[in-house]
Amino acid sequence: MFRPEIKVCDCTIRDGGLMNSSNFSLETVRNVYKAACASGIDYVELGYRNSKDMFDPKEFGPWRFCDEDMLKQVITGVDNHKGTKIAVMQDAHKAVAEDVLSREDSVIDMIRIATYVKDVDKAIHLANSAQAKGYETTINIMSVSNVNERELDEALQQIENETKVQAVYIVDSFGAMYSEDIDYMVKKFRSILKTKELGIHCHNQQQLGYANTIEAIIRDVNYVDSTLYGFGRAAGNCPTELIVGFLKNPKYNIRPLLEVIGTDIMPIRETMHWGYSIPYMIAGMLNLHPQDAMNMMKLEQDGHEDKFKYAQFYDKMVEEDF
């Protein structure tokens, strides 16, 4: 038994790009795209279409901008008979509408706008602009575990009234939510967003990224984000291979995902860390941005003598929390 409405969006290259300034080789991006197509993943997000005025192309790799000629090099010659669609993300406060071409001049199918609640007007502007150019669109509300609820309600009502986005995502940026929080947010989003699908994007600070994604699916959320081997900042994301293993839709095939994890993701993994660790767990538990925890993990990478002083790190975080 499966729910055909469920759409999986693999955002390995986009969200993983926060780990390496979007500096993937063309070969890796092609291999991920190929695997997504072969496994029947619904959407594959190949990076950001952010502004070159806000990110220096000398410092950031091509997948921070996803120029059309780069995307064409990714997809040319790849068998896509299952119809995997291409998404890119725009950050509401770091992207401009003018960077998005007309739909017919682009290989992109969907533009996803990531936004904090406070930037919702910018997000709506970008989404409506992309929609008018012919794209599918979503708005992804970041850090929902840490918002003013009145402002969130207002933002959702604006999105409902003023856009035609097909889905609005609940993004647990801090990996702080428990299943009951997911239930609560899904209910809230559903009650206001009567004409939109809902999406879920979870992080794994408390080892709940996958479980919370399943919880959202059970609560009728149909758009599901994930990354290969959970590749992503801090404790990483809900893993695509687990979601595909869970969903029973026969169109999905897990094998190409396992293969590309072995050929392209694990070699990256040997050079950088993501996944569960005590500093991230502390940040998630305290509903904090993982930046301090990432600094703490840097000590481990550097072999610093304080690398395992978790109790002291906890003390510092609790102090900052109040």
Add this chain to the structure above:
Amino acid sequence: MFRPEIKVCDCTIRDGGLMNSSNFSLETVRNVYKAACASGIDYVELGYRNSKDMFDPKEFGPWRFCDEDMLKQVITGVDNHKGTKIAVMQDAHKAVAEDVLSREDSVIDMIRIATYVKDVDKAIHLANSAQAKGYETTINIMSVSNVNERELDEALQQIENETKVQAVYIVDSFGAMYSEDIDYMVKKFRSILKTKELGIHCHNQQQLGYANTIEAIIRDVNYVDSTLYGFGRAAGNCPTELIVGFLKNPKYNIRPLLEVIGTDIMPIRETMHWGYSIPYMIAGMLNLHPQDAMNMMKLEQDGHEDKFKYAQFYDKMVEEDF
């Protein structure tokens, strides 16, 4: 809001002992015991009381047997004003009742019997013997994801009728269960075990160890197993620090747990691997014992050229599965 009936049993030394043949230093076991006491953990399982006829003491460390003089060295001088109790485990098919002293001659509070369904008669014998000697007792049913249900029902009925154990554990040895499986098993166990508490012991092959433990708690399971930093075979266990972070009982204090993870568990972690990885995920998804996956992980440890050939490993496992 918290449920005072919930009892956490940290089984780091016992279950982690499957990783290192129970060869922990006395100092580490003392540090774990101290941390459990200081954090208010209800039970701390310090190893097995298994038979020296079945495990060679030359090959296995002292925590496979937990001789009383060893246990005394662990606890002497440690502040235990919160009343943390000591548990040890007996394997139904690898332990004998005679190895358990009278309660008054022992520092142990609880004897936990681990059993496969097929060995339930042995388990009942060991449990009743320990109970008669004055101990608290539990029976922990291993590999419940992979049992004949008629035989499981019969075993549960026997335990209900023939023992006075205070709790019966659902053990997801293969890390194969989803939340709906947890619900199903809790309901089954509850329907037969009308006079016993229920317990949960989860593994993390599919990153659901912690989430499934929460699910069981929501379904009124009161005995909860976990290990520090999830230390345990294959993908490891539900982490104690996450459970304590989740439970709201003010008697718990997470800080000593974070400290001992830093001082004693992370140094072990630098010498051996546990936690999520693709081979374990495949085993969990296919509801298989993790042994083949552990062999595959050995290739990674050894830097073997096939270490990341996950798709081929998957093919082999699927073949073996049918």
